[in-house]
Amino acid sequence: MVVVGTWNLENLYRPGGxxxxxxxxxxxAKLTVLAATITAADPDVLAVQEVGEPAALDDLVSRxxxxxxxxxxxxxxxxxxxxxxxxxxxxTTTVQVVDFPAPLRPVQVGDGPxxxxxxxxxxxxxxxxxxxxGHPWDLVTVHLKSKLLTFPGGxxxxxxxxxxARFAAYALYRRAAEAVTVRVAATGVLDGHGQDRRLVVLxxxxxxxxxxxxxxxxxxxxxxxxxxxxxxxxRGDGQRLWNLAxxxxxxxxxxxxxxxxxxxxxxxxxxxxxxxxxxxxxxxxNQVASITLDPAARRDAPASDHAPVFAxxx
Numbered sequence: 001m002v003v004v005g006t007w008n009l010e011n012l013y014r015p016g017g018x019x020x021x022x023x024x025x026x027x028x029a030k031l032t033v034l035a036a037t038i039t040a041a042d043p044d045v046l047a048v049q050e051v052g053e054p055a056a057l058d059d060l061v062s063r064x065x066x067x068x069x070x071x072x073x074x075x076x077x078x079x080x081x082x083x084x085x086x087x088x089x090x091x092t093t094t095v096q097v098v099d100f101p102a103p104l105r106p107v108q109v110g111d112g113p114x115x116x117x118x119x120x121x122x123x124x125x126x127x128x129x130x131x132x133x134g135h136p137w138d139l140v141t142v143h144l145k146s147k148l149l150t151f152p153g154g155x156x157x158x159x160x161x162x163x164x165a166r167f168a169a170y171a172l173y174r175r176a177a178e179a180v181t182v183r184v185a186a187t188g189v190l191d192g193h194g195q196d197r198r199l200v201v202l203x204x205x206x207x208x209x210x211x212x213x214x215x216x217x218x219x220x221x222x223x224x225x226x227x228x229x230x231x232x233x234x235r236g237d238g239q240r241l242w243n244l245a246x247x248x249x250x251x252x253x254x255x256x257x258x259x260x261x262x263x264x265x266x267x268x269x270x271x272x273x274x275x276x277x278x279x280x281x282x283x284x285x286n287q288v289a290s291i292t293l294d295p296a297a298r299r300d301a302p303a304s305d306h307a308p309v310f311a312x313x314x
Contacts, residue, residue, distance in 0.1 A: 001279070002133040006047040006141065006202040006266055007308035008255075009034060010298070011081070012060070013052035019079065019299070020052065026300035033303045035063035037284060038086075041310050044132060046086040047141035049122075049204045053080070061086065075123025083125050083141045083203060089132065097124035097140065100177050101184040107173040111152070111166070120178045121145055124203075126185060133313070135198055138189045142182050142203040144213065145175040148293060156293055172213075175206060179216040186217070192238040194271040201241060201269040204306065208264055209245040217241055217269055241269040244281040244311055252283045255307040257290040268311050281311040 012034075013020025014027060021027040038046060038060075051057050054072055061068050069090045075098045076082035085091070099119045100106070106118040124142040149167045151158050158164040182201060189199050205214050215221075220236025223229040225246040245253065245264055254262035268281060285307040291298065298305060 002045075002313045003041065003043040003310055004045045004047075004139070004200055004202070004268065004313070005041060005043040005308050005310040006049075006204075006268060007038075008049040008143070008204045008266060008304060008306035009060075010050055010301070010304040010306060011052055011295070012048075012050055012056045013080075014056050014059070017052075020056070021300050023300065026302070029302040031060055031063055033287065034060055037287075037308060038064060041284070041308065043086075043310060044088050045129070045137075045139060046308075047083065047139065047202050048086060049083050049141070049143040050081045051084050057084065071125065071127055073123045073125045075120070077122045081143075082122060083143050085125065085127055085139065085141060087127070087129065089129055091127035092130045093128040095126040095185075097126055097142075097181060097185045100181050104177060104180055107170075107177045109170045109174050115170070117174060117177075120181055121174060124178075124182050124185065126189070132198075137198040137200065139200045139202065140182060140185060140189075142178070142201065142205070144178045144182075144204065144206045145171050146206050147171065147175075148295075156295075175213045176216065179205075179213045183217050183219065186241060187219070187239060190239050190271060194238045194240060194273060196273055197271055198273045199241070199271040200274070202267065202309075204265060205267050206265050209243050209267065214243070214267065218243065237272045241271060242275060244268045244270065244278070244309075247278065247281045248283060248309075252285055252307075254285055255283050255288070255309060256305060257288055259292060260290050266306055266309050268309055270311075274313060277313040279312040279314055281309065283307040283309050 015021045072084035073082040106116045109117045122143045126140045219240045255266040287303040
């Protein structure tokens with residue numbers, strides 16, 4: 001059995017800074033909950049998001065049993081958070097996925113002449129494992145642009161509704177361009193051979209499985225779980241990715257609660273080679289509390305605001 005998971009750890013910083021817990025006790029409590037959840041799931045590979053300080057991730061790993069290898073993106077966002085992997089075996093290759101692929105042009109991400117971006121706000125990370133359950137695997141973790149808007153000066157509230165509308169558009173532009181960037185990376189890995197190549201794209205996509213930015217990652221349309229074409233091979237199978245969301249038990253089909261509304265925004269997508277080996281996929285939402293637009297309200301929270309998602313393969 002191979003267990004692969006993804007988890008947004010929510011501002012994993014050591015205490016004392018601008019974003020981490022205010023006290024050492026709160027930090028220790030959070031590490032205890034995170035470590036217990038990971039230990040219980042016993043993954044072979046865990047993609048992580050919102051690692052603010054590599055040293056904080058080291059503190060978490062020190063609480064896990066066995067040998068773990070840590071691989072982190074070298075392209076955090078302005079707040080310092082980045083994606084990464086915890087793996088039982090050492091990756092043989094690592095690729096930083098950052099720049100928008102040509103001919104995709106820079107997109108507007110803010111007001112004024114400097115408000116453009118030609119790459120991902122938080123770089124994605126691609127690792128290759130030569131032997132995971134007896135086979136080579138490729139995995140790409142990503143944390144796309146958030147739907148929670150920030151405004152000039154670090155504000156979480158706009159000056160007026162015109163500003164809110166503009167920055168919502170900017171966020172959508174960026175999330176779409178980031179999804180395209182990851183999709184191009186996935187296409188390069190698969191190279192039309194998804195029936196034989198084990199690829200997993202996973203992480204915090206910051207939107208549900210039905211949205212356009214998420215569906216950009218799927219590749220050729222059709223054949224997703226629950227569609228009439230699922231059981232019928234076609235020419236798109238070599239490049240397609242399947243979202244495991246429909247396979248999650250309905251009562252657990254969410255990974256975040258925003259203002260009382262359940263959302264599945266953390267996803268695992270797999271290539272054709274992994275379809276028949278999938279045994280189960282589930283979230284662990286028991287400790288997820290409803291959040292608001294104020295991220296500072298959770299600085300001392302003893303758990304993440306996201307539920308992890310774990311998939312089991314033979």
